[in-house]
Amino acid sequence: MARRHWYHYAIALAIMAAGWEALALSLHTPAFPRLAEATRAFVEAFSGGPGLQHFYTSLYRVTLSTVISLVVGIPWGLYLGRSGGPIGNVLVYLLHPIPKVVFLPVIIVVMGIGDTSKIFLITLVILFQVVVTVRDAAAGVGQGLIRSVKSLGGSEWHIFRHVILPASLPGIFTALRLVTGTAVAVLFFAETYATKYGLGSLVWDAWSMRQYGLMFAGVMAMALMGFGFYVLLDWAERVICPWADSQR
Amino acid sequence: MIRAESVGYSYKETVALRDVSFALPAGQTLAVVGPSGCGKTTLLSLIAGLLEPATGRLTVAGQPINPRRPGTSLIMQDYGLLPWKTVRENAALGLIIRGLPRDRADQALAEIGIRELGDRWPHQLSGGQRQRVAIARSLALDPDLLLMDEPFSALDALTREEMQDTLLSIWQRHGTTMVLVTHSITEAVYLGHQIMVLSPRPGQVVGHFQNPSVGDRRSRAYHELVNNVRDALEKGVAQHG
Ligand SMILES: Nc1ncnc2c1ncn2[C@@H]1O[C@H](COP(=O)(O)OP(=O)(O)OP(=O)(O)O)[C@@H](O)[C@H]1O
Numbered sequence: 001m002a003r004r005h006w007y008h009y010a011i012a013l014a015i016m017a018a019g020w021e022a023l024a025l026s027l028h029t030p031a032f033p034r035l036a037e038a039t040r041a042f043v044e045a046f047s048g049g050p051g052l053q054h055f056y057t058s059l060y061r062v063t064l065s066t067v068i069s070l071v072v073g074i075p076w077g078l079y080l081g082r083s084g085g086p087i088g089n090v091l092v093y094l095l096h097p098i099p100k101v102v103f104l105p106v107i108i109v110v111m112g113i114g115d116t117s118k119i120f121l122i123t124l125v126i127l128f129q130v131v132v133t134v135r136d137a138a139a140g141v142g143q144g145l146i147r148s149v150k151s152l153g154g155s156e157w158h159i160f161r162h163v164i165l166p167a168s169l170p171g172i173f174t175a176l177r178l179v180t181g182t183a184v185a186v187l188f189f190a191e192t193y194a195t196k197y198g199l200g201s202l203v204w205d206a207w208s209m210r211q212y213g214l215m216f217a218g219v220m221a222m223a224l225m226g227f228g229f230y231v232l233l234d235w236a237e238r239v240i241c242p243w244a245d246s247q248r
Numbered sequence: 249m250i251r252a253e254s255v256g257y258s259y260k261e262t263v264a265l266r267d268v269s270f271a272l273p274a275g276q277t278l279a280v281v282g283p284s285g286c287g288k289t290t291l292l293s294l295i296a297g298l299l300e301p302a303t304g305r306l307t308v309a310g311q312p313i314n315p316r317r318p319g320t321s322l323i324m325q326d327y328g329l330l331p332w333k334t335v336r337e338n339a340a341l342g343l344i345i346r347g348l349p350r351d352r353a354d355q356a357l358a359e360i361g362i363r364e365l366g367d368r369w370p371h372q373l374s375g376g377q378r379q380r381v382a383i384a385r386s387l388a389l390d391p392d393l394l395l396m397d398e399p400f401s402a403l404d405a406l407t408r409e410e411m412q413d414t415l416l417s418i419w420q421r422h423g424t425t426m427v428l429v430t431h432s433i434t435e436a437v438y439l440g441h442q443i444m445v446l447s448p449r450p451g452q453v454v455g456h457f458q459n460p461s462v463g464d465r466r467s468r469a470y471h472e473l474v475n476n477v478r479d480a481l482e483k484g485v486a487q488h489g
């Protein structure tokens with residue numbers, strides 16, 4: 001992957017803006033406002049007050065869900081990739097494609113309508129992406145390196161610490177890039193009930209009141225949040241996996 | 249140092265080694281030659297204790313083989329360097345695993361002439377340099393038994409001779425017992441006090457030579473032995489292949 005510069009971002013933004021305007025002009029409907037209108041609504045909504053509260057609330061939910069899915073999913077994926085039997089793998093394949101949103105009623109019954117149920121729903125959606133990605137990364141570790149550490153007298157712990165874990169790190173970052181995007185998208189479901197704040201609820205409310213400028217302001221904020229995660233993860237990967245960076 | 253009595257090994261149905269016997273005194277070097285797939289890597293894995301012999305008896309320093317034996321050091325065919333560790337960290341890996349101080353790794357890198365490469369990643373090294381890191385990693389552990397699987401086969405001819413000389417000087421300084429697997433007859437005769445020739449799979453001993461001309465590429469004895477080893481190898485292929 002080539003290093004990205006500011007002008008790459010600028011060009012990408014310009015392409016996006018041009019596409020937006022072309023679409024808005026050709027559709028010519030209030031349901032898809034011009035870029036200027038959406039931008040105005042964005043600046044207005046997020047220059048302070050409740051807009052930022054919406055943003056921070058969502059950010060908190062997405063971050064916490066991601067952390068939980070990592071804490072649970074990484075060991076689970078590593079286990080399946082290294083020593084998991086066929087049963088564990090079949091289970092994951094059965095559970096992964098299920099649309100987790102159908103569990104929302106059950107989740108609400110068990111956990112109530114507060115933050116816990118929202119975070120649990122997001123976590124449930126992204127957890128299996130973590131498990132499958134990490135599992136594949138761990139399963140792909142070459143036997144040669146394991147033998148090499150063994151021949152130096154390494155125990156199972158050393159093999160894990162010096163081979164399996166570092167070999168899986170790039171896969172873990174791939175998982176993170178996937179799931180932060182998904183988690184932001186899931187906000188739209190998780191924040192449609194019983195919440196005052198959150199970008200999902202902002203978009204939902206604006207939609208129901210036909211404030212399309214504000215609705216797209218909320219969508220822009222979601223895109224920005226997802227993008228912020230990408231930038232953060234790229235940076236973190238460079239710091240944590242310097243060997244991979246120098247290979248590019 | 250190593251004693252093998254009728255050692256055999258099979259991977260499921262594949263018989264890899266059959267009835268291999270030899271004895272290697274401490275401080276000597278043994279070169280093992282044989283066609284591809286005849287079980288050379290298997291033999292080293294057995295001596296390193298990574299595999300258990302299916303038949304026969306195999307001892308190192310009088311003890312049954314054991315993967316945790318601290319004095320044994322194995323350098324694998326593909327060097328086994330970890331891509332996520334720098335040269336220095338790779339060289340120190342055995343020390344880290346055994347909870348020993350790391351400074352011996354720097355000494356070993358210096359001894360083998362690549363101290364200045366300490367901060368590089370393995371993929372930034374040439375084949376010969378990678379090979380040196382693998383040797384440094386072994387030397388850092390101060391082994392009494394060094395096992396090497398085709399250590400120089402990926403190197404160009406000049407680098408290869410240079411590495412052979414490096415290995416010879418290590419042996420002269422440390423007196424380490426060595427087992428060296430190689431495809432090259434000349435390398436075997438240059439580096440081995442003993443030369444053992446294996447037949448195609450299942451590997452059986454089809455020739456075993458004592459070599460008085462170690463470390464000499466020019467003498468008549470060297471050329472004679474090269475020819476004898478080649479004859480044994482070809483005969484082995486003709487009879488068992
Ligand atoms: N894990 C394994 N499972 C099954 N068969 C194996 C395994 N490892 C090696 N073999 C087989 O055992 C035989 C001996 O393999 P080994 O790697 O010891 O050969 P080698 O002499 O080192 O070959 P080369 O010179 O090509 O490295 C080969 O025929 C190989 O196909």
Ligand SMILES: [Mg+2]
Pocket residue numbers: 288289290325397
């Ligand atoms: Mg081999």
